[in-house]
Amino acid sequence: MGRVNRTNGGGTVSGKDGGASVVASGVAGAALGTNLLAVRSHNAALVLDLLRTAGPDGISRLELAERTGLTPQAVSKITARLREEGLAAEAGRRASTGGKPRTVLRLVPGAAHAVGVHLDRDALRIVLTDLDGSVVGERRGPLDLGAGAEAVLGAVEGGVAEVVGHARGQARAGRRVTSRLLGVGVALPGPLDHTHGVLHRVTGFPEWDGFPLRDALARRLGLPVVVDKDTNAAALGLSVGGEPGSFAYLHLGTGLGAGLVIGGRVHRGARTGAGEFGHQVVQLDGPPCPCGNRGCVEALCLAAIGRGDPAEAARVLGTAAANLAGLLDIDQILLGGRTITTTPDPFVRGVAEVLAARAAREGSPEPAVPVRLAPGGSAGVAEGAAHLLLGPVFGRTDV
Numbered sequence: 001m002g003r004v005n006r007t008n009g010g011g012t013v014s015g016k017d018g019g020a021s022v023v024a025s026g027v028a029g030a031a032l033g034t035n036l037l038a039v040r041s042h043n044a045a046l047v048l049d050l051l052r053t054a055g056p057d058g059i060s061r062l063e064l065a066e067r068t069g070l071t072p073q074a075v076s077k078i079t080a081r082l083r084e085e086g087l088a089a090e091a092g093r094r095a096s097t098g099g100k101p102r103t104v105l106r107l108v109p110g111a112a113h114a115v116g117v118h119l120d121r122d123a124l125r126i127v128l129t130d131l132d133g134s135v136v137g138e139r140r141g142p143l144d145l146g147a148g149a150e151a152v153l154g155a156v157e158g159g160v161a162e163v164v165g166h167a168r169g170q171a172r173a174g175r176r177v178t179s180r181l182l183g184v185g186v187a188l189p190g191p192l193d194h195t196h197g198v199l200h201r202v203t204g205f206p207e208w209d210g211f212p213l214r215d216a217l218a219r220r221l222g223l224p225v226v227v228d229k230d231t232n233a234a235a236l237g238l239s240v241g242g243e244p245g246s247f248a249y250l251h252l253g254t255g256l257g258a259g260l261v262i263g264g265r266v267h268r269g270a271r272t273g274a275g276e277f278g279h280q281v282v283q284l285d286g287p288p289c290p291c292g293n294r295g296c297v298e299a300l301c302l303a304a305i306g307r308g309d310p311a312e313a314a315r316v317l318g319t320a321a322a323n324l325a326g327l328l329d330i331d332q333i334l335l336g337g338r339t340i341t342t343t344p345d346p347f348v349r350g351v352a353e354v355l356a357a358r359a360a361r362e363g364s365p366e367p368a369v370p371v372r373l374a375p376g377g378s379a380g381v382a383e384g385a386a387h388l389l390l391g392p393v394f395g396r397t398d399v
Contacts, residue, residue: 043068047082057091116385120143235249236387237381
């Protein structure tokens with residue numbers, strides 16, 4: 001079975017030595033009330049989202065009614081139910097322009113939690129987040145995606161059990177962590193079928209082709225599971241975190257892919273296959289790529305990195321990014337992935353220079369598409385995976 005090192009307190013996360021029984025008693029048992037947030041009206045989701053964005057200062061019922069277009073009576077019924085369920089609480093009173101002060105309500109972030117899992121080709125990261133997406137627990141360590149389904153699933157199972165169990169230990173020590181779990185979001189390299197949670201031919205790991213990852217993990221964990229590409233999960237997290245408009249998130253780690261947000265929504269395509277950015281061919285007689293083509297952007301980038309030439313890798317990445325920007329007319333390009341976050345300056349500068357040169361050659365009256373490092377660092381994919389569960393709670397329909 002795969003083993004994953006803990007990052008604090010020593011020890012390991014492992015799928016063997018009773019991992020299944022730990023999950024059965026420690027995680028599936030925590031699923032009581034899981035569907036409480038999933039089965040919710042659109043109006044209630046709108047109210048919850050406004051409570052979330054208002055932060056700890058809160059928002060009044062009158063403001064909720066004005067921003068949602070609901071009647072004050074409808075807002076009162078919704079907020080009363082949210083308070084009964086522990087999802088909302090009073091945040092004090094605010095002075096009014098007339099009459100008595102208004103009661104202000106806020107979201108209770110600790111009322112429920114979600115687990116986000118980033119399955120990389122050689123690493124595993126698991127986070128536990130509260131309702132507003134703040135990380136309250138984390139585990140990470142090495143993983144071999146080619147070790148087989150049983151080993152990988154066991155490592156995920158054991159890691160989820162430990163991160164939830166550790167959070168409960170903190171709760172017993174006085175830090176509130178609820179037992180209400182929404183489920184587990186899993187993000188990994190594509191291509192895959194997001195709708196059905198089935199993997200396709202993951203580059204370099206053809207043995208995963210056709211594996212029903214979502215259903216297999218749901219059976220083992222006793223929790224709802226959502227599966228998506230790592231780039232889509234990271235893009236979702238960035239969008240929820242406030243990145244506006246349309247953008248491309250380019251992720252360079254053990255592979256290369258893109259997450260696309262068009263008009264504020266994650267774009268997956270009709271067959272959930274959008275964003276296979278790394279396998280566009282830019283050199284017809286280039287080196288072979290594990291996908292079967294020659295001269296793919298991913299192969300060229302990784303070869304340059306292997307030679308210790310980040311400037312060349314950035315030039316190749318910039319060429320592909322310029323093609324994408326010209327095709328979609330996006331607002332900005334965000335760069336992430338551990339290869340980039342380790343030494344971000346050459347990549348941000350190199351990609352921006354290619355886009356600026358392209359814009360100058362085309363005589364565009366507009367400045368080049370801006371390029372910058374994506375916020376969130378190396379944990380962005382795992383945190384975005386948790387938003388695959390959190391999104392529907394707050395009315396997002398693109399997850």
